[in-house]
Amino acid sequence: MHPDLVARYAAPVPRYTSYPTAPHFHAGIGPDDYAVWLGEHDGPLSLYLHMPFCDRLCWYCGCHTKQVKRYDPLAAYLDALLLEIGLVAAALKERREVIAIHFGGGSPTMIAPKDLQRLREALDEHFDIIGNCEISVEIDPGFVDEEKLTAWRDFGVTRASIGVQDFDEAVQKAINRPQSFEQTAFVVGTLRELGIGGVNLDIVYGLPNQTMESVERTIELSLAMKPDRFAIFGYAHVPWMKKHQTLIDEQALPGVQDRFAMAGLVSERLAQAGYLAVGIDHFAKPGDSLAAALEAGEVHRNFQGYTTDAAPGLVGLGASSIGKVGRGYVQNIVATGEYMRSVKESRLPVLRGKELTDIDRVVGAAIEDLMCAYAFSVSDLERRFGPAASVLRPEAAQVHQQDGDGMTAFDGDLFSVTPEGQAFVRTIASRFDRYLGQGAARHSVAV
Template sequence: MQRAGEQISGTGAASRYSEAVPRYTSYPTAPHFHAGVTGATFRHWLRQTGTDDDLSLYVHIPFCDRLCWFCACHTKMTQRYEPVAAFLDALLCEIRRVGAVLGGNGRVRALHFGGGSPTILRPDDVMRLGDALRAAFRFARDTEISVELDPNDMDEARFDAFTAIGMTRASLGVQDFDPRVQKAINREQTFAQTKAVVDGVRSRGVQSVNLDLLYGLPHQTLESVAATIHQALTLSPDRIALFGYAHVPWFKKHQTMIADDWLPGPEERYAQQQETARIIRAAGYEPIGLDHFARPGDPLAAAAREGRLFRNFQGYTEDACRTLIGLGPSSVSRLPQGYAQNTPATAGYERIVRDGGLATARGIALTDEDRARAWVIERLMCDFAFSGQEAIRLFGEDGARIVAEARAAGCGAGEQMLVERDGAFVVPEASRALVRTAAARFDQYLAQGGARHSMAV
């Protein structure tokens, strides 16, 4: 990795940092989903699940008690619990319905609660939700259960409730500890609050703690973001996710609360990314793909070393399940046949579920070429390389076509975005921060439609 502040060489480097490309948590990406995938389609796909197929579950809670200006998630703010309670009734109904379609097939290996803020749920409702999931799906004995925690919501009863339903990993949104930055993003959260939650989950036997941090936020400087990283490291997290803030006000209107001139420019963002990554690595963490770090003994680090790293809508994971079932509004399911996404509007979701249907609103069925390109993009995002020979072995003519594309492109005169070494196509270390741009070269959908994306770095 480059030294802090060292820039990728070549003409127009700054424009490459700011190039708009997908994050590639899926391929094809969500802007290319369409209404041709319906609840009936999803039901048909679910029924093809085998008895012992491994499953992952994602449960989306679309409420927060405050709205952070930086957030691009599907969520809404509420100060009343009645809308949350009404939503939970619908969610429990969807859980029972999807479980009935599976008919006992599949075995849950991983469960992730996200949002929004899962911690907005009252402790008794956390327990109801955990009981409903275990009644509807068959869980493995060692299922990993991760929960996104908002430190502002946590109390002793919530600690106990999430522990009781089997939480094995806690993920805390930190973003930044600088008060000026926190005020600008409407996310005021002291270091003491964060530490109290880390201590609280660890005291209850939760061994894995992940911290989410952001660079590129309003009013951040190289010095201030480095200070946040040093503070976060004192909490000894097992994993760190270091994301670049995605400023997409055309997609999330509340981001207009963040003025453009508060944001660091492309070169400053790149310098922040390089410096924060350097500090984390110097503390003994291993880099995982583009934006994750883990202690050497963490399962995610082992998966990265051994070529067993994967990428999904929750980021990098060692979860190898081919079937991920999304529950709740806007959630996305990934099955061997394709992607299916629930309707994003909470009211519409509740109405469909209560009327007896599945909430699928759109998706995409995968072609053989889609699967080949998805594999190449995932390997680039996870390993910064893909084997041409393996691509051909796995995908035949489609793999051979992609290999030919990689060779023909030469990946840009002088850019060194991708080079061929001993039959593998490799993103050089100096260009790894731009791996999304390298992956985009194999995205046959990217030029279609008018989708807009966040900056490459």
């Protein structure tokens, strides 16, 4: 692809794990609003539990987390998390089924086995966790052993996402994340021995000192472990948001053209290995549940990326967590101390949120369809959302008419992204974003 075209479509835009995106949440939504929304919710839920602590601070990380040397802060935080679970359950009015649980961080595997058991007991006390509930956890292979992995098996984990990033030592040194292939392979092997069948590997391109050769070697080593899924992320360099990223040498970062080439190399290599591409950054082995959802047209996208989770409500638990229930989005207090004070005072720890308008719901659904299937149907959206969806027809026509690069197609009903445009679907989706450009939000590049 021509370099000028890549450069033009790589302009910074959101990742669209929500719409409206988090920078447009505001403090006008608070605990009382969230309590009402929870009380109105009907149907099953999925849960996201955030652990904002790490054994080490990786310089590339964009998550809300901090390094700790002692367990005491985690123990106190977990006590608060149990209180929040009770507050949410009380606001729901009725017991709800839970069909998916995801632990993110930070490093959730820092939780001691005895505290993990307490956490499971609290969830069982307040919710009905269905028998085939997918329970997933993010793992840093450098800080787990068989005892901890066994505790997660006993908790009920069915899927683990293992951070790899890059196996090249020069890259690892540049991002402060030493991690050998042997460490990673040990964790993958132990998970399978324990009966945890779903193994995902996370790879990052666009890191400092990364080359096409290092990326290809990382993919080859990763394929040797035969994961069920890959998540391939472009490094988001946002030092204005994450100050520790200033420790990364910007001169060592690959440029836009190199990033595009790395992403293409990974996609080509995984396709050759038989993996199916799911959206912009996930790949699933045939037979995996995400591959089945792709074939059925039932892939979804939320703050955890591409998922089979179809629950009508997502409850975020823990500091900085984001959820979507009923009328809109809410985000918890980010600072752990303030979060803990709020729940100890029996207040839902909401920092900000966004109540959705009818147009927000329509545009959000269209963008999710683009991100998951590279297309949306106006008539389908009209069936789902009523007359409000009709605004998309002239907008889709305009976006297509202004496309002089062959990136889109529109037949009056179906708006689609051509194969040439699929690498830039975030940029194309942004053309329907009514909030983009409002406020001071800054984003990472789109490749």
